[in-house]
Amino acid sequence: MSIILDNPIWNALTTGSKIHAEGNDCVRFMQRDKGQFVGFRTYRDEEWQDLEEWFSVGDPIILFTPGDVAIPSTWKVMFQRPISQMVFDGKVLPEALDSPRAVPLTEANVPEMISLTRLTNPGPFFSKTIELGRYEGIFQDGRLAAMSGQRLNPSPFVEVSAVCTHPDFLGKGFGAELIRNQIQYILEEGKTPFLHVYPDNYGAIRLYERMGFKLRREMRVYFLEKA
Template sequence: MSAILDNPIWNALTTGSKIHAEGNDCVRYMQRDKGQFVGFRTYSADEWEDLGGWFAQGGPIILFTPGEVAIPPAWTLRFQRPIWQMVFEGKVAPEASGPARALPLTEAHVTEMIALTQLTNPGPFFTKTIELGRYEGIFEDGRLAAMTGQRLNPSPFVEVSAVCTHPDFLGRGYGAELVRNQIQYILEEGKTPFLHVYPDNYGAIRLYERLGFKLRREMRVYFLEKA
């Protein structure tokens, strides 16, 4: 079953995240006000041609792949790099270590959420990304200090995403509380939490390992634009 995560975007956009997808039976992309993810069934030339017909020049896309893939001339490679895929291996969420501080985030908070993700760069975040999952935040002095939510849902797995804390509020345990909450919510649905993290993000990796995530495999992330 874990092989589902070798092609997480395709499997998400055809199962648990399909309500957020456009495309056909061979290649799908996330609705553009929610994300830039594209999933291929096989990365065939026909699939790339179909995708190219849906995007204007400069249209950006993101891929998660288990290895390197050939990029057609119709697409410009902006960057690619390794990314770790980690899966929660526990049966229950870690115990809370302090009082609950997290609050649900709503559309009224989207402007603050976008500002926080632009500052901390946990990954692209758009006006409707909040619809992908159960976003929560912690506020300090009326400011959004930290947030986390859910993104890809390649059933029976759910991705914990947008884990970020404002630099002014680091070291207060906000990330641990928020990720722990997401673990709890996902397990209550009978699903398995997973996430992606760059291998040089040592602090985040230590946090995830402490909460029960283990490295499953190294993937690659591609950022492309329509040439």
């Protein structure tokens, strides 16, 4: 079943995240005010041609692939690099805090969420990204200090995403609390948490391993713009 995660965007946009998707039976893309993800069934030339009809010059897209793929000349590669895919091993759920600090985030918090993600760069975040999953945050001194949420949902998996902490509030255990909550929410739905992290983000990887995530495989992320 984990082969679903070899093509996580396509499988998300055709299953658990399909309400956030547009496209056809061969290529699908996330609604632009929620994300830049594009999923292909097979990466055939015809699928790329279909995609071009929906995008204008300069429009960005993001791919998660299990390896290198051939990019047509109609798309400019802005950035590509390996990315690690980790899956919760389902053995031990970390204990909850006696005094939890996380609270639900709403549309009223979106400006603060966009500001925090721009500062910490956990991945693109847009005006409607909050609709993708259950977002929570921790506030300190009236400021959004940390947040996390859910993004791709290639059923029966759910991606933990946007895990970030403001530099002024590092070392307080906010990330661990938020990740633990997301694990619990996803497990309660009968699904399996997974996530993506750059392999040189050693601190984050150590935290994820401590929270019960294991490396599944190395993927590749592409950031493209229509040429």
